[in-house]
Amino acid sequence: MKRYLVIGGAGFIGSHLVTKLFREENEIEVIIYDNFSSGKRWHLGEIINNKNLIIVEADIKDLNKLIEASKEIDYVYHFASNPDIAKAVTQPDIDFWEGTYLTNNVIEAMRINGIKNLLYASGSGVYGDTGYIETDEDYSPMLPISTYGASKLACEALICSYSYMFEMNAAAFRFANVVGPHQTHGVGYDFVKRLLKDESKLDILGNGTQSKSYIYVDDILNAMRIVEKNHLRKYNYYNVATLDYITVTEIAEIVCELLGLKNVNFQYTGGDRGWKGDVPIVRLNSEKIRKLGWKNEYTSHEAIRKSVTSIIEDAKNNKFGWEVINK
Numbered sequence: 270m271k272r273y274l275v276i277g278g279a280g281f282i283g284s285h286l287v288t289k290l291f292r293e294e295n296e297i298e299v300i301i302y303d304n305f306s307s308g309k310r311w312h313l314g315e316i317i318n319n320k321n322l323i324i325v326e327a328d329i330k331d332l333n334k335l336i337e338a339s340k341e342i343d344y345v346y347h348f349a350s351n352p353d354i355a356k357a358v359t360q361p362d363i364d365f366w367e368g369t370y371l372t373n374n375v376i377e378a379m380r381i382n383g384i385k386n387l388l389y390a391s392g393s394g395v396y397g398d399t400g401y402i403e404t405d406e407d408y409s410p411m412l413p414i415s416t417y418g419a420s421k422l423a424c425e426a427l428i429c430s431y432s433y434m435f436e437m438n439a440a441a442f443r444f445a446n447v448v449g450p451h452q453t454h455g456v457g458y459d460f461v462k463r464l465l466k467d468e469s470k471l472d473i474l475g476n477g478t479q480s481k482s483y484i485y486v487d488d489i490l491n492a493m494r495i496v497e498k499n500h501l502r503k504y505n506y507y508n509v510a511t512l513d514y515i516t517v518t519e520i521a522e523i524v525c526e527l528l529g530l531k532n533v534n535f536q537y538t539g540g541d542r543g544w545k546g547d548v549p550i551v552r553l554n555s556e557k558i559r560k561l562g563w564k565n566e567y568t569s570h571e572a573i574r575k576s577v578t579s580i581i582e583d584a585k586n587n588k589f590g591w592e593v594i595n596k
Contacts, residue, residue: 281453284451391425449487457523483576
């Protein structure tokens with residue numbers, strides 16, 4: 270029986286992976302290791318009652334508990350990190366403690382327990398502000414402009430070093446903006462929250478022209494599973510993105526449409542980016558993962574529509590505890 274450890278398994282992406290593993294695999298055991306700071310038990314739906322699911326509610330900072338929970342594991346999926354990138358503006362050390370430090374503990378627990386296979390959720394922030402350059406995985410120099418991007422890059426370096434020093438197989442996935450059900454942050458999530466509170470106006474960070482790839486959560490998990498099954502050797506790294514892009518203003522328009530709102534006053538804060546450390550234009554070359562047989566099922570526009578629809582539904586079912594005026 271294969272045994273999976275999913276770090277951050279009750280969170281946005283992790284909960285979808287856990288559900289996917291039980292749907293696609295027979296004879297597996299999955300251990301979720303999560304402190305439930307942003308993860309929720311309801312994210313897991315009916316899977317939470319599966320007899321082969323074990324939930325360990327603990328912090329990755331507690332190395333001893335992590336070592337105990339990760340014995341006899343075949344594959345580790347590591348999703349845990351600070352989910353709110355802009356939070357570092359006021360709390361600069363958050364990405365060290367909730368990113369780099371946690372990853373060091375994960376790979377150290379793997380070393381101690383002799384675990385050989387790791388799949389890590391990195392991000393496009395490792396490249397920095399590259400403008401309209403379509404960056405492939407070997408783009409250089411990598412100059413992150415946020416502590417989030419810097420932490421992801423540091424984590425990749427640590428994982429790479431452990432893979433060579435301690436004979437591990439690891440892959441890092443540099444995702445575009447991931448969207449889908451169970452989001453806890455992000456532009457679509459924020460817009461829905463604001464408009465359900467006040468449907469007359471919408472505050473938009475920056476000038477609205479920020480343009481990026483938005484990828485549906487199922488698509489990124491398909492990429493990770495392809496690598497897990499057939500291509501997990503030593504250390505490798507992959508961009509995972511759609512081939513199209515969408516602007517912040519276009520996202521705002523989609524949210525208004527799906528909420529049935531017209532004549533909403535868009536109020537821009539100005540400037541070319543949403544916050545210090547935000548990368549306004551992101552272009553990722555995903556040819557490397559596509560050569561392994563992966564392709565995205567949803568475009569950026571389709572992914573946003575699907576994710577916003579699910580956020581609206583969850584909000585109106587009081588999953589978030591928001592004040593909702595537009596039921």
